[in-house]
Amino acid sequence: MAYDKIIPVRARLDHCADYVLNPEKTSLPDGGPRLATAINCQLDTAYWDMMATKRRWGKSGGVQGYHIIHSYTPGEVTPMEAHEMGVELAQRLLGDKYEVIVSTHLDHDHLHCHILFNSVGFMDGAKFRNNFQDYYRDIRGISNEVSRAHGVSVIEPEAKGEHYAEWSAGQSGKATVRGLIRQDMDAAINSAFTYQTFWEQLARMGYTIKRGPNVKHTAVRPPGGARFIRLASLGDGYTEDAIKERLAGVRRGESPIAASPPKPPSRRYAVKNGLLPRRPHQKLKGFRALYVHYLYLLGIRRPSPKRPPLPFSVRKEVTRLNRYVAQFRFLQANRVDNAAQLAMLGDALQAEIDALTDQRKDLYRRKRRGQDVDGEIQAITQKLRPLRQKLKTCGQIEQAVSHIRSQTELCRDAQRKEQEHQKAITKTRQARSQKFSPPDR
Structure with a gap:
């Protein structure tokens, strides 16, 4: 492939x-x-x-x-x-x-x-x-x-993908808007006898219905919903033809179950000693690990009372805490761990900016010739703003990484000096206690 x-x-x-x-x-x-x-x-x-x-x-x-x-x-x-x-x-x-x-x-x-x-x-x-x-x-x-x-397999989408929100909710067992609509439609089919009474039942439930000879796609809007949902997007068993077939089954005395097959029951496993092994957390590395460590140093969580005091140059960095948090979230969202990945992301953003800028230049030339392209220019400008902000963030992270590393090294040096100082104090106290302790009788 x-x-x-x-x-x-x-x-x-x-x-x-x-x-x-x-x-x-x-x-x-x-x-x-x-x-x-x-x-x-x-x-x-x-x-x-x-x-x-x-x-x-x-x-x-x-x-x-x-x-x-x-x-x-x-x-x-x-x-x-x-x-x-x-x-x-x-x-x-x-x-x-x-x-x-x-x-x-x-x-x-x-x-x-x-x-x-x-x-x-x-x-x-x-x-x-x-x-x-x-x-x-x-x-x-x-x-x-x-x-x-040459007989080599290729990457091709097999069908229209499911919306991520629907997929994620299904994986976590949470209800979705379409899932609730399907439940209400199943209940309406169960209590209806004809196609017309089915729609009347949905209307009594508070649904707004858009259908008729002049409507291309039959759709419903749930109570309090912001937009209409097409029946075709609800899956097999919820198109107009499928609903009519299911209603015919109700009239024949058949069970009005949905056309979509039920989910298979979850398997049950015997666990040795009654304990499930814990899945290890994914360990951060590279830039993301560096940022997390530095954010803890700056006090994003309550510091340990045993932690040695930080150098002043590090303590004053707390004024930039929000900036570093935003940069870490950017790295986390884009899965960037090293300079090569950061440069690749910056190049991709710059390529997209260049392409949009060239399109806008062409639109400006058409505008000077009298064509009405203000809407297209404004749309491209709206796309460019977040892209340029992301590219700016890439540059800021590139500059900040070396600074953060130097500041982290200062903290390590301070920690080593504090540990050596505490060891010296402990050694001195032990020597004094041995010198002045009474002899054994």
Whole structure:
């Protein structure tokens, strides 16, 4: 199964090229050919060819290139097959406009191709635009076509997913709005005899009903509800045809159970010694662990009375407590533990900001030509604000991590000095007690 992700390269394109073409990662162990290929450039001078294209078109700033990682499930393909598919993907996606280098790395159990290409096209100087729609239409789509052609499985959604709130509530056993509506509809079917009396029963329960010849989707709004819920979204057994069939079953004397099957009973297990093993808590690491430790030092919880006093430079940091809490929540929400993950997140946010900014520039040009696009401009501006705030938070965290580490080290030094001082006091007291203690008789 092939999996793709794309990373914008904003600095040191040469470093990325060196990593992609690393001979220790791309050379077959049996002395076979090196799994590296260049498209529209030379393998040994790929970086300089890309930079020459940027200078020729006067576009040396911004995103320098893009790095696609094309991975396979372990054991699904051979190294040569993986490389062949990576080259075909790059050729079909980028071969007519961009300089590209493709390599297959063999240093992990899962084979993966690295596709690095110039952000500026050598044919017309146009810059590659990376956004969500292009990913699924071009990169994901062509990748799936190549995988199918070579008999490799692809990632495709099988059906419409369940809303997270519904899924989460179902997992925890909590009631949901749709679940309560289904219960009321089951009760109405049980007490009704015809289709019309079913709707009258729902209306007596306080439901607002939207149906008729001019209504495309029959829907109901529960008492106190803010919006209508379509019957089709309630699942099998709650569409109009299914309700009519269930009412016909009531008239035949059948049990008016819902069409959806009941949940299977939970299994019962015998536990040795009557105790269930505790599931260990997931241990934080990296940046998140650093922030949690520092927040405890700053007193987010009541400090232990035995804890040594903190240095003044740390104690005055309490004025920034809310800022550090917000940064930790940002790290926790995005599962960021190291500098590489933080940089990748920042690059992704910047790529999305760049794409929206370019769209807004085009709208401003259309506005100057007299077109009414103020609504579209305002919508893009609303999207840019939270993205820029997140990118700003990434920069703040990058600067704060080194500061927090230095402050944490000061606390450790203070703690070591306090422990040494207490040991010296204890040793002195013991020596005095032995010196002045009366002799044994």
